[in-house]
Amino acid sequence: PSGPALLFVKISQGKEVGRRFYACSACRDRKDCNFFQWEDEKVSETRLAAREEYNRSHQPSFTHGQNVERYKDFVLLPLSKRRFCQECQQLLLPAEWEKHSNHEFLCDISTAQLRSPSQLLYPLENKKTNAQYLFADRSCRFLLDLIIDLGFSRVLSVGTPRLHEMIQSKASQEEDFRVRSLLLDIDFRYSQFYTEDEFCHYNMFNHHFFGGEGALETCRKFLCQDNGERVIMVTDPPFGGLVEALASSFKKLMAMWKERGKEGHNNQEMPIFWIFPYFFESRILEFFPSFSMMDYQVDYDNHALYKHGKTGRRQSPVRIFTNITPSLIVLPVEEGYRFCTICQRYVSSGNQHCEICNSCTSKDGRRWKHCVLCKKCVKPSWFHCDNCNCCALQSHTCEKTDAGCFVCGKAGHKRSTCPSLSRT
Numbered sequence: 213p214s215g216p217a218l219l220f221v222k223i224s225q226g227k228e229v230g231r232r233f234y235a236c237s238a239c240r241d242r243k244d245c246n247f248f249q250w251e252d253e254k255v256s257e258t259r260l261a262a263r264e265e266y267n268r269s270h271q272p273s274f275t276h277g278q279n280v281e282r283y284k285d286f287v288l289l290p291l292s293k294r295r296f297c298q299e300c301q302q303l304l305l306p307a308e309w310e311k312h313s314n315h316e317f318l319c320d321i322s323t324a325q326l327r328s329p330s331q332l333l334y335p336l337e338n339k340k341t342n343a344q345y346l347f348a349d350r351s352c353r354f355l356l357d358l359i360i361d362l363g364f365s366r367v368l369s370v371g372t373p374r375l376h377e378m379i380q381s382k383a384s385q386e387e388d389f390r391v392r393s394l395l396l397d398i399d400f401r402y403s404q405f406y407t408e409d410e411f412c413h414y415n416m417f418n419h420h421f422f423g424g425e426g427a428l429e430t431c432r433k434f435l436c437q438d439n440g441e442r443v444i445m446v447t448d449p450p451f452g453g454l455v456e457a458l459a460s461s462f463k464k465l466m467a468m469w470k471e472r473g474k475e476g477h478n479n480q481e482m483p484i485f486w487i488f489p490y491f492f493e494s495r496i497l498e499f500f501p502s503f504s505m506m507d508y509q510v511d512y513d514n515h516a517l518y519k520h521g522k523t524g525r526r527q528s529p530v531r532i533f534t535n536i537t538p539s540l541i542v543l544p545v546e547e548g549y550r551f552c553t554i555c556q557r558y559v560s561s562g563n564q565h566c567e568i569c570n571s572c573t574s575k576d577g578r579r580w581k582h583c584v585l586c587k588k589c590v591k592p593s594w595f596h597c598d599n600c601n602c603c604a605l606q607s608h609t610c611e612k613t614d615a616g617c618f619v620c621g622k623a624g625h626k627r628s629t630c631p632s633l634s635r636t
């Protein structure tokens with residue numbers, strides 16, 4: 213149901229070669245999708261037929277096209293007849309009230325509510341991969357202002373429904389607002405609020421357009437319009453997602469933009485904001501060496517990862533990774549960011565420039581300290597451990613340093629993050 217599966221590898225202790233299998237790209241919890249198939253497995257006709265039947269029965273009850281028609285009817289209704297079923301997460305037409313009579317519903321759905329579907333729909337909480345964390349208004353506005361200041365006029369919103377809706381909402385209300393957005397998201401509920409030119413049902417773990425060739429073409433057109441100029445992609449994937457799978461899809465979207473023909477802008481890359489926690493920095497840079505991580509802390513309305521910092525302001529671990537020149541990304545001084553003239557980028561106020569590293573080294577906004585033995589800056593809570601020959605928390609248990617990666621044998625990572633493998 214989520215489109216093509218991904219190929220994973222299962223490693224068992226003591227074996228050199230892992231066994232490869234296909235599993236759902238979007239659902240990492242087997243409870244949500246139990247698709248499983250060994251790479252070398254023969255699948256019988258009956259099983260294939262059963263699968264197809266299963267996929268058919270797991271289609272949404274209305275197509276995107278039908279939802280667009282329903283929306284047109286819905287907005288013609290007087291306020292008193294505009295209902296939204298909370299159980300089915302669906303706009304209801306009067307003829308359907310009966311069927312939902314024992315469901316909870318909201319009435320008097322206003323135009324303003326229709327313009328902010330992310331407020332109307334409940335955030336999906338589907339554990340790791342499908343959890344929806346919505347931008348706090350402050351962060352969403354910061355992103356949009358930044359996009360405008362940088363001169364972009366089209367935003368490919370990949371898994372950023374709230375940014376999309378802020379853009380759409382302004383576009384429908386302010387005459388001189390010129391920015392447009394196309395939302396790509398796996399959450400099909402949004403098809404009730406947007407036309408096929410505004411929303412594509414999309415899986416960012418396998419670059420699958422559920423709407424087929426037509427939807428792919430919509431996306432291609434959006435990217436390549438005006439010779440691909442002034443377009444930026446903004447994405448905020450679920451943090452449990454595989455970086456490798458995401459990177460592969462984003463490269464395909466970038467390639468779509470690159471194909472826009474005409475003049476030679478060969479080495480250019482489509483501008484991107486990839487919003488993700490700072491501890492994924494090395495993973496992201498592995499796939500996108502041209503990216504750098506900004507210090508800006510992206511805030512959410514409903515995020516469990518929040519800690520409250522000294523200042524009472526929330527400390528969020530979520531950052532913006534971008535291939536735009538860092539000095540152009542102006543961070544708000546009133547929120548404590550300052551410009552480091554040596555690094556040529558805005559940094560957190562607590563992020564001190566280290567003379568030895570010649571860089572503002574803090575990743576989490578706190579002031580880090582330089583360790584001469586490690587030859588790098590480390591978290592303020594860490595101390596150099598002579599046993600481990602590296603810095604760590606005082607309370608850590610010393611590990612053998614010669615224990616390399618179980619898969620490739622190299623030191624510095626565990627098998628779960630071995631770059632030579634897809635992770636299971």
Ligand code: SAH
Nearest residue numbers: 344345346347371372373374398399415416
């Ligand atoms: N901060 C963003 C929301 C990020 S939550 C905002 O406020 O706009 C992650 C988003 O990615 C959700 O909208 C979710 O529906 C979407 N998503 C989750 N898995 C996806 C997948 N496999 N493909 C595409 N979108 C996905």
Ligand code: ZN
Nearest residue numbers: 214236239245
């Ligand atoms: Zn699935």
Ligand code: ZN
Nearest residue numbers: 552555565572
């Ligand atoms: Zn600096």
Ligand code: ZN
Nearest residue numbers: 566569582589
């Ligand atoms: Zn240093």
Ligand code: ZN
Nearest residue numbers: 583586596603
């Ligand atoms: Zn050290």
